[in-house]
Amino acid sequence: MALSLFNTLSLQVEEFVPSDGRTVRMYSCGPTVYNYAHIGNLRTFTFNDTLRRWLRYRGFVLNHVMNITDVEDKIIRKSMELGIPMTEYTLKYEQFFLEDMETMRLEKPEQIVRATEHIHEMVDLIETLQTKGLTYDSEGSVYFRISKFPGYGKLSHHDFSGIQAGARVDNDEYDKDDARDFVLWKSRKGEEPYWDAPFGAGRPGWHIECSAMAMKYLGDTLDIHTGGVDLAFPHHENEIAQSEGATGKPFARFWIHCEHLHVDMQKMSKSLGNIFTLRDLIELGHTPEALRFVLMSVPYRKRLNFTLESMKGAQTSIDRLRNYKLRLESDKLSPSTNPDIANLCQDAIAKFEASMDDDLNTAEALAAAFEFVRETNSLLDQGSFLEGNRTAALDLLARFDSVFDVIEPRHKSTGIVDSEVESLITERTSAKKARQFAKADEIRNKLLESGIILEDTKDGVRWKRK
Numbered sequence: 318m319a320l321s322l323f324n325t326l327s328l329q330v331e332e333f334v335p336s337d338g339r340t341v342r343m344y345s346c347g348p349t350v351y352n353y354a355h356i357g358n359l360r361t362f363t364f365n366d367t368l369r370r371w372l373r374y375r376g377f378v379l380n381h382v383m384n385i386t387d388v389e390d391k392i393i394r395k396s397m398e399l400g401i402p403m404t405e406y407t408l409k410y411e412q413f414f415l416e417d418m419e420t421m422r423l424e425k426p427e428q429i430v431r432a433t434e435h436i437h438e439m440v441d442l443i444e445t446l447q448t449k450g451l452t453y454d455s456e457g458s459v460y461f462r463i464s465k466f467p468g469y470g471k472l473s474h475h476d477f478s479g480i481q482a483g484a485r486v487d488n489d490e491y492d493k494d495d496a497r498d499f500v501l502w503k504s505r506k507g508e509e510p511y512w513d514a515p516f517g518a519g520r521p522g523w524h525i526e527c528s529a530m531a532m533k534y535l536g537d538t539l540d541i542h543t544g545g546v547d548l549a550f551p552h553h554e555n556e557i558a559q560s561e562g563a564t565g566k567p568f569a570r571f572w573i574h575c576e577h578l579h580v581d582m583q584k585m586s587k588s589l590g591n592i593f594t595l596r597d598l599i600e601l602g603h604t605p606e607a608l609r610f611v612l613m614s615v616p617y618r619k620r621l622n623f624t625l626e627s628m629k630g631a632q633t634s635i636d637r638l639r640n641y642k643l644r645l646e647s648d649k650l651s652p653s654t655n656p657d658i659a660n661l662c663q664d665a666i667a668k669f670e671a672s673m674d675d676d677l678n679t680a681e682a683l684a685a686a687f688e689f690v691r692e693t694n695s696l697l698d699q700g701s702f703l704e705g706n707r708t709a710a711l712d713l714l715a716r717f718d719s720v721f722d723v724i725e726p727r728h729k730s731t732g733i734v735d736s737e738v739e740s741l742i743t744e745r746t747s748a749k750k751a752r753q754f755a756k757a758d759e760i761r762n763k764l765l766e767s768g769i770i771l772e773d774t775k776d777g778v779r780w781k782r783k
C-alpha cells in the first residue's frame with residue numbers, strides 16, 4: 318500500500334507522492350511567540366514531526382519550512398504592556414519554543430523563518446495583489462476583497478457567495494461562517510512597530526506572512542501545507558486567496574490538519590485552569606517522552622483527550638519497551654533461529670508500516686509493536702527465542718523508534734561517575750530486598766536516563782554504559 322494522507326481540500330484520503338517524486342516541499346504554520354507553547358500546540362508540532370519522520374522512512378527528502386510569527390496583534394499588545402521592545406520579547410519566547418522542541422525530540426524543519434525578516438516579500442506580494450485588482454485601501458490599510466476571488470471557501474468547504482460585500486475585519490482572527498475582507502497591511506497606529514511601504518507605513522496582517530514566506534522558500538505550489546485544525550479557516554483559506562490570487566496556480570497540493578486536544582474532556586481555558594505546558598508537566602515529574610507518547614498514541618485526525626493518568630500509562634509503556642530492548646541486548650540465547658519468530662517479526666513490520674501508510678494511523682502502529690513485544694517476551698521466558706532472532710527484533714525496535722523516538726534515552730552528558738552508579742545500584746538492591754519495587758524501578762530508570770544499562774544476573778547486577 319502506498320502512503321496515503323487525508324487532504325482537507327478534497328476531503329479524501331489520497332495517495333501522496335511529492336510532485337518531483339523525491340523532495341517534499343512542506344510548509345507548517347509555526348508558533349506565535351508571545352507565550353509558552355501549551356500541549357495543544359505541541360500536539361500539532363509533534364504531528365509535523367511524525368509526518369516528517371514517516372516521509373523520510375518512505376525514502377523522500379524533506380524541504381520543510383516553518384515560520385515564527387513574531388509580529389502580530391497579541392505580541393504587540395503584550396510587549397507594549399510590559400514596555401519591552403517587540404523583538405526582545407519575541408526572541409525570548411522563540412528561544413523557549415526551540416528548547417521545548419528539542420526536549421520533545423521534535424526534528425527541526427530545514428528552515429525556520431521569522432516574519433519580521435520577510436517584510437519586503439510581503440510588501441511585494443501585496444503589490445502584486447493590488448495590480449490584479451484584488452485589494453482596496455481604506456484609511457491607510459490594505460484589504461483583500463474576497464468577492465473577487467472565486468475560489469474563496471474551497472478549503473473550509475463553505476459557500477461564501479452570499480457574503481456581505483465590503484464587510485471587513487482588522488483582527489487577525491474571526492469566526493467561522495463570518496467571511497470578511499481581511500487586512501493585508503495595517504496602517505501605522507500610535508507607538509506600534511511599523512515598516513515603510515509604497516502604500517503607507519504600517520505592518521503586515523498575519524495571513525500574508527505565511528503566503529509570502531512559503532512561496533519564497535518553496536515555490537508557487539507546495540506539496541504539503543500543515544497546521545492545527547483551527548487554522549483551516551480563516552487563516553489557511555486566506556493564505557490560498559492571497560497566494561493563488563497572486564500566482565494563478567494552486568498553492569498547496571495537500572492540506573493536512575491536526576485535530577484539537579482536550580484536557581479531561583474539556584477545552585483548555587484559562588478560567589478552567591487546565592492549560593498545561595511542557596514545563597508544567599516536567600515539574601509534576603513527567604518525562605517529555607511520556608508526553609510524546611501520549612500525543613502520538615491518538616491518530617492526528619481524532620480529538621485527543623489528555624489526562625495526567627494517560628501520562629502515567631505512557632511512561633509504563635515506554636518502560637516496557639526499554640526493558641524489552643535491554644533484554645534483547647543482554648539475554649543469553651541458545652543458538653539457531655526460530656522461524657516462527659522470524660515470521661512474527663516480518664508481520665509486525667508489515668503491520669507497522671501499513672498503519673503508518675494509512676494516513677499515519679499511529680494507534681495501530683503502536684498496537685503492532687506492542688503485540689510483538691508481548692508475544693516475544695513470553696517466547697523469551699520459554700527459551701524458544703533464539704540467538705538468530707535477536708538482530709531482526711532489534712531492527713524492528715529501531716524502525717519503530719525512528720518514528721516514535723521514545724525508547725532510546727536522550728541522555729544529556731550528565732557525567733554520572735562509576736561510584737555514583739555503584740551506590741545507586743546498591744540502593745536499588747536494598748529497595749528490592751525490602752520489596753519496594755516501585756523505588757527499585759525508579760532507580761533503574763534514572764540510571765537508564767543517564768545512559769546506564771543494568772542487567773540482573775544470577776551473580777548480581779551487571780551494568781554498562783550505552
Ligand SMILES: [Zn+2]
Nearest residue numbers: 346347527552
Ligand atoms: Zn500560517
